[in-house]
Amino acid sequence: xxxxxxxxxxxxxxxxxxxxxxxxxxxxxxxxxxxxxxxxxxxxxxxxxxxxxxxxxxxxxxxxxxxxxxxxxxxxxxxxxxxxxxxxxxxxxxxxxxxxxxxxxxxxxxxxxx
Amino acid sequence: xxxxxxxxxxxxxxxxxxxxxxxxxxxxxxxxxxxxxxxxxxxxxxxxxxxxxxxxxxxxxxxxxxxxxxxxxxxxxxxxxxxxxxxxxxxxxxxxxxxxxxxxxxxxxxxxxx
Numbered sequence: 001x002x003x004x005x006x007x008x009x010x011x012x013x014x015x016x017x018x019x020x021x022x023x024x025x026x027x028x029x030x031x032x033x034x035x036x037x038x039x040x041x042x043x044x045x046x047x048x049x050x051x052x053x054x055x056x057x058x059x060x061x062x063x064x065x066x067x068x069x070x071x072x073x074x075x076x077x078x079x080x081x082x083x084x085x086x087x088x089x090x091x092x093x094x095x096x097x098x099x100x101x102x103x104x105x106x107x108x109x110x111x112x113x114x
Numbered sequence: 115x116x117x118x119x120x121x122x123x124x125x126x127x128x129x130x131x132x133x134x135x136x137x138x139x140x141x142x143x144x145x146x147x148x149x150x151x152x153x154x155x156x157x158x159x160x161x162x163x164x165x166x167x168x169x170x171x172x173x174x175x176x177x178x179x180x181x182x183x184x185x186x187x188x189x190x191x192x193x194x195x196x197x198x199x200x201x202x203x204x205x206x207x208x209x210x211x212x213x214x215x216x217x218x219x220x221x222x223x224x225x226x227x228x
Contacts (some may be wrong), residue, residue: 003142028204033216043204045215045216045217048213048214056213056215058215085212099210100146100165101214102163103152103214107156108156108157
């Protein structure tokens, strides 16, 4: 099976712009979660989608949003970019998002905000 | 709230020697515990998980971890380190009542020297 794929791998934006990141989960996986990784804050949970519904949300401002499509692919959007949004954004998929499920991560999208 | 601590920012070990990467956790109920490894410019790769049962869990690439409920620890171990094991290691916990959200420790950089 192909792993989790994320596009694009690298992005450079300027403050105030918006950005959309894409994630394709492993075939058959219905849960997609997003995480932000920064040197200062480490790995932080953004949100989780299951069957096109946001099921869980982390402690991030409303500028961060996401959605999931019927084929389980997911996108996340960050509006009005700030310098502090520079990070590696990781997507993870799991079969059902149940407690015992393993989350498998994609390679990430590195976002740089200038 | 769930939390994870990795008390060592870096662990240095000589090739061929045993290695231990420490992790302690705090959850309100029974924990689901995970170890992931991250190589430069890559996403997280799943190593192993503890759900229930035997306290010694075996995973990928010869790694294993020991769950200790009384000490709330889940240390990662390997009998004989390889230079190629050098990477960033993350411990994560999921409270069964916290949905699919993983809470990560700050990470431990493992350096294996020839």
